[in-house]
Amino acid sequence: MKIAIAQINPTIGDLLLNAQKILEAAQRAASNGARLLLTPELSLCGYPPRDLLLNPSFVEAMGITLQNLAEDLPPNLAVLVGTVEPNTKAHISGGKTLFNSIALLENGKVKQVFHKRLLPTYDVFDERRYFEPGLEANYFTLDNIHIGVTVCEDLWNDEEFWGKRSYTVNPIADLAILGVDLIVNLSASPYTVGKQQFRETMLRHSAVRFQQAVIYANQVGGNDDLIFDGRSFALNRQGEVICRAPGFDTDLMVVEFDEGQRDLQLGSVAPAYESEDEEIWQALVLGVRDYARKCHFSKVVLGLSGGIDSAIVAAIATAALGKENVLGVLMPSPYSSDHSISDALALAKNLGINTNLLPIGELMQGFDQTLGDLFAGTEFGLAEENIQSRIRGNLLMAIANKFGYLLLSTGNKSEMAVGYCTLYGDMNGGLAVIADVPKTRVYSLCRWLNRDVYDGLRLREIIPQNVLTKAPSAELKPGQVDQDSLPPYEILDDILQCLIHNHQSAVQIVAAGHDQIIVDRVIQMVGRAEFKRRQAPPGLKITDRAFGTGWRMPIASNWVGIRNAYQTKTIATPTLVYWDGQNAHPQIK
Incomplete structure (x- = not known):
């Protein structure tokens, strides 16, 4: 199975423009023979939308745009899109009214919706202000391949790597217990100096520990004070980087998953930067x-x-x-x-x-x-x-x-x-x-x-x-x-x-x-x-x-x-x- 990663640069709040970028990436992915396309966290509205999420008309427009996008996508291509989903039980549970979600679109429909489980509140993040955490491990089956879905922070709680847990659950461990074939992560991870090396080191540890191939799709672009560097990448089960997108630019990268070996195959690896100054x-x-x-x-x-x-x-x-x-x-x-x-x-x-x-x-x-x-x-x-x-x-x-x-x-x-x-x-x-x-x-x-x-x-x-x-x-x-x-x-x-x-x-x-x-x-x-x-x-x-x-x-x-x-x-x-x-x-x- 060929899996494409759309490293796109969304504009916060411009739902139609962002949907068009996803559609264009989907068309390119389909022409390259991809069966699945990954897009970043909240790719439909851009990250971080902040208090735009408090506007009901914005959330409603996002749902309409998502459905229209599903109908426009090429046939035989499944697409994971970052969006928000109303929490219909908020009035009962007293929780937040929204989920930070990933929608699986295929054949003109929203087939499944997955909710982000770990919501960061440190540094620039304030997701507990808007979102209710998901409670279930997220996965779907496509052509008999079981694919686990995580969203950004869901990867950042491996207690063996950190020496502690910041959250009570580890979504990667839960997916490994379920026996998924592959884990994908849809991210909007802001840039800081040296962060890419840290990401790859952290995910290498998890890939080896749980014997799971991992694909990491990250947003690119500047949004207010935050810069997103992209540099989406994938690791095989041995923790080796088998593909990496360029930094600070949009890209469409295709990687192949071998069903027999239950692993990702070597693809294009963009070189790391020579210095921090560069x-x-x-x-x-x-x-x-x-x-x-x-x-x-x-x-x-x-x-x-x-x-x-x-x-x-x-x-x-x-x-x-x-x-x-x-x-x-x-x-x-x-x-x-x-x-x-x-x-x-x-x-x-x-x-x-x-x-x-x-x-x-x-x-x-x-x-x-x-x-x-x-x-x-x-x-x-x-x-x-x-x-x-x-x-x-x-x-x-x-x-x-x-x-x-x-x-x-x-x-x-x-x-x-x-x-x-x-x-x-x-x-x-x-x-x-x-x-x-x-x-x-x-x-x-x-x-x-x-x-x-x-x-x-x-x-x-x-x-x-x-x-x-x-x-x-x-x-x-x-x-x-x-x-x-x-x-x-x-x-x-x-x-x-x-x-x-x-x-x-x-x-x-x-x-x-x-x-x-x-x-x-x-x-x-x-x-x-x-x-x-x-x-x-x-x-x-x-x-x-x-x-x-x-x-x-x-x-x-x-x-x-x-x-x-x-x-x-x-x-x-x-x-x-x-x-x-x-x-x-x-x-x-």
């Missing part, structure tokens, strides 16, 4: 392309400062949308260095994008005059510095509004974490492209991008070398560099990794070798910046702990990590610390 680049390009396309933008605008963050965002946007659809705006102030202009223009030339030059010196003078009496007798400080950023933010928003462009903000994760960014200034935008990319990773991505791109026999530089080597600076006052206010990014990013991703306390981070005063200061900055992050545009998620839908911290909170972490220690804990550019110092009240 993988992240592909993810961010797809994220920008789909966010713009699905929000009906064809062109983008961003500020070009001559710095490394705006450089990588411009390069990503150019790869995603084409050089003719990217506008870079240079907005120098009297504090801007000559190289901020020359480096930005060199980048634009390398990328082939258009630029505009809008000096802001006179606008700054206007603000100084207007605020002169009110600010009289005070020292120049953050308020005046931030006015520059807000002038630039206003100019960029004016351009975006006037011409219907999508404004891309260029702040990185390190800045977002500690609040080294300006509300209504450089944080303005419709999409924060690198908001989940730490500063050190930004440098790594730029070096990767410059690695081996040749023009004839010469290396063609994309990111100008001076952008990579000069000290990062917001240039909001004379001679300013980031390290006037922050520890070196190598130190800062390591502390943030421990704090945000590893959930370590101040005591643990200090024990790992970091200076206590610096750790205290970083923890304070992260906590105080929560109100800024709440007002930031959506940021593309590439890690397992992003400042997006999965980050749920309170703004009005009195938890002070450093004080509580040291309560049991007989050491003096400063309430405030400051960074003088080289060292951290306690500031005692």
Whole structure:
């Protein structure tokens, strides 16, 4: 039996478009001799539909679209489609009104419906908000082959692999007990760095443990802050990857199941990415392309400062949308260095994008005059510095509004974490492209991008070398560099990794070798910046702990990590610390 995997890119809520994509995949699968077609989780409505599911008319329209799709499918082809199914017993049981379901369509009818059993509620997932869990093992018979059906999270509860159970049941074990011939999984699994290797390792363990061939069909595309990488794959009973679809692109892959051997046969295996930087680049390009396309933008605008963050965002946007659809705006102030202009223009030339030059010196003078009496007798400080950023933010928003462009903000994760960014200034935008990319990773991505791109026999530089080597600076006052206010990014990013991703306390981070005063200061900055992050545009998620839908911290909170972490220690804990550019110092009240 030939089984096809439709790695499609659905648009959330566009039922007719998504049904058409499934139909086109079905027609291609039938022409390739497939008997069964797999589509991703909630393929009919796109994942995640979130509170669209609370709209009864949306759910009703999905049911009608599903039935129409069944009638249009090629004969002699069975298709598994991700959809939702009303829970008709909810009024009796008090459960949720919907199931996250897979419908088996064949010969113009909905033949069977299977319900997802394990509903995740961690990170970006909130499926218990909408769905009732299925209670039965799911399988069907097609041409005398017994095929077990699982949905995304149903695979992620092998207690031998994890060393624990997060749910009371293991759907794979239940299907193995029933003696199915093959297990298929319909997924909408968001991308994070290194996740594909983890998926394959996890499913290899289950395939070997239960002696079950497994086919994994995953969604591809960007939906708001989430990126789905596809990379659907299949494992034989020995746990070997016998086929793998490309990452970050649509695909139709066909694999053959040998009934006699009760196993899958070797097919096409797309190679793994050579580095994390290459993988992240592909993810961010797809994220920008789909966010713009699905929000009906064809062109983008961003500020070009001559710095490394705006450089990588411009390069990503150019790869995603084409050089003719990217506008870079240079907005120098009297504090801007000559190289901020020359480096930005060199980048634009390398990328082939258009630029505009809008000096802001006179606008700054206007603000100084207007605020002169009110600010009289005070020292120049953050308020005046931030006015520059807000002038630039206003100019960029004016351009975006006037011409219907999508404004891309260029702040990185390190800045977002500690609040080294300006509300209504450089944080303005419709999409924060690198908001989940730490500063050190930004440098790594730029070096990767410059690695081996040749023009004839010469290396063609994309990111100008001076952008990579000069000290990062917001240039909001004379001679300013980031390290006037922050520890070196190598130190800062390591502390943030421990704090945000590893959930370590101040005591643990200090024990790992970091200076206590610096750790205290970083923890304070992260906590105080929560109100800024709440007002930031959506940021593309590439890690397992992003400042997006999965980050749920309170703004009005009195938890002070450093004080509580040291309560049991007989050491003096400063309430405030400051960074003088080289060292951290306690500031005692």
